[in-house]
Each structure stands twice: as structure tokens, then as C-alpha cells.
Amino acid sequence: MKPQRPISLRKPRPGIVVPRAKPRRFYGLGVPGVDVTKLAGKLIVIEGADGSGRSTQIARLVAWLEGSGHATVQVGLKRSTLVSEELDQAQQGNILSHTTLSLFYATDFADQMENIILPALRAGFMVLADRYIYTLMVRDMVRGMDAAWLRNLYGIALAPDVVFYLNVRPEELVERTFAKKQALDYWESGMDLGLSRDMFDSFLQYQALVAAKFKELQRSYGFTILDGHCSADELNVELRRRIESVLTG
Ligand SMILES: Nc1ncnc2c1ncn2[C@@H]1O[C@H](COP(=O)(O)OP(=O)(O)OP(=O)(O)O)[C@@H](O)[C@H]1O
Ligand SMILES: [Mg+2]
16 A cells, blocks of 8 residues: 655744743643642653554654653553553453443543652653543543543643654554454454444444544644654654654753
């Protein structure tokens, strides 16, 4: 397949004013008692579907950042010490309602926010998040949950310094996922939604729904969308360039 031209891999034209870094803030009420002005580190989020290349890029960014003297910490979904195992167990069955599963994920996120992300930022670390609240919100929105309720729930989240979204066509995601895992994931194929009995077909439909919701969120949360069909090297160069400008404020 011929690679698509990168959507946003353009250099800014001379004379264009680059916006100043926004002051730190929580999306909503945040975590009580946290002084955001004391968070010296940077929070960098990489979003994208299963197989979009997040881990590949994060591994390279960690090597690059550590090599240039920045201490790093990595977070991601279902990685809290509090509930990650229980969340895995819950997903083996189909017993939780959308709301309780959503709150379970929110708990996993809140635990990492409070016990990993905020302390690391306070200590000046670069925090690399492999997905963030946006994936959680999008998954729930696709399942019919109320967007305002979700926004309120994730008001506990700190607004990152930058959010990248690796945009990859569903057909390419299928190819990559098969090459890597030889199977599609039940949840990532949206099989609980009953879109199709055929997992492959369901995956394509579900990923299209997810991508559309991401586009909606992009308007309010302002992600940087990168063309995930570019080579891993090209993407990494672009990510570094953009992160460098975050680091220099
Ligand atoms: N830019 C790219 N172009 C082509 N293939 C890529 C690219 N980036 C990663 N890959 C390949 O695609 C597969 C998925 O990549 P990776 O594991 O980084 O994705 P991921 O988003 O972390 O996936 P998961 O959701 O499963 O954690 C891997 O086999 C990887 O080698
Ligand atoms: Mg990964």
C-alpha cells in the first residue's frame, strides 16, 4: 500500500508565531491539594489504536530522552498497582455494566495519576503516557455513555503538555496486529457491541467508530495528529522535533 502523505509533518513557515505554552491545569477539579505550579516535569501522551505504533515510539523516545539527561517514567492503561489485575479478570467475562467497567478504568487511571504521574512530575521527570483519558472516554462514548458525565469523571486528569495521536487506517491496524499477535483482541474489536459476528468485520467497524469519536475529542482537547503510516523513523524524528519545542517552552 502506498504510504499516505503525512498530515501534520510540516515545518512551520517563517513568520508564523508558535503559541506559548499554556499554564498547567487539571481538566476539572483535579486531585485535591496539588499545587500545579510545582510540577516541574513534562507530561507527554501518545494516543492511538491497538497496533498504531505507540510502544515503538515510546521506547525510542525513552532512549532519546534518557540519553540526553532526562529521567523518564512510563504510565499507561491498566498499569496501576491498585486494580490492574482485577481489571484484567473483569475483562475475562462480561459481567460488568458499561458504567462499572468505566469506573474501574477510571480508578486505575486515578491511582496512577496520584501515585505515579504527579509525584514524578513534581520530581522533574518526563512522564510518557501510553494512552490517557481520551482512549477511555472514546471507548465509553462509542458504547453510548454520556460525554458530559465522562468529562466530569476525568476532571481528575492533568492536562498534558502535549498529546500525539497516531492515525492509522483500520485495514493497516489489522495487518500489524496479525503480524504481531496472530489474533484480534475481543474488546479492541468491539465484539461486546454486537456490530458483527465476524471479528474481523467488527474490528473494522469498531475502529472506524473510535476514530470518529477521537476526531470529535480532538476539537476540544487539541491533539497533534500524526500520520501513523509513516515509517517509525520518520515519526520519531517528528515526535522529537515537537517534544524539543515543548522542552524549550
Ligand atoms: N510506523 C510504523 N510502520 C509500520 N509498522 C510499524 C510502525 N510502528 C510500529 N510498527 C509495527 O506495528 C506493530 C505494532 O506496533 P506497536 O507494538 O508499537 O503498537 P502499539 O500501538 O503499542 O500496539 P498495542 O496496542 O498492541 O500495544 C509492531 O509489529 C511494530 O513493529
Ligand atoms: Mg503497545
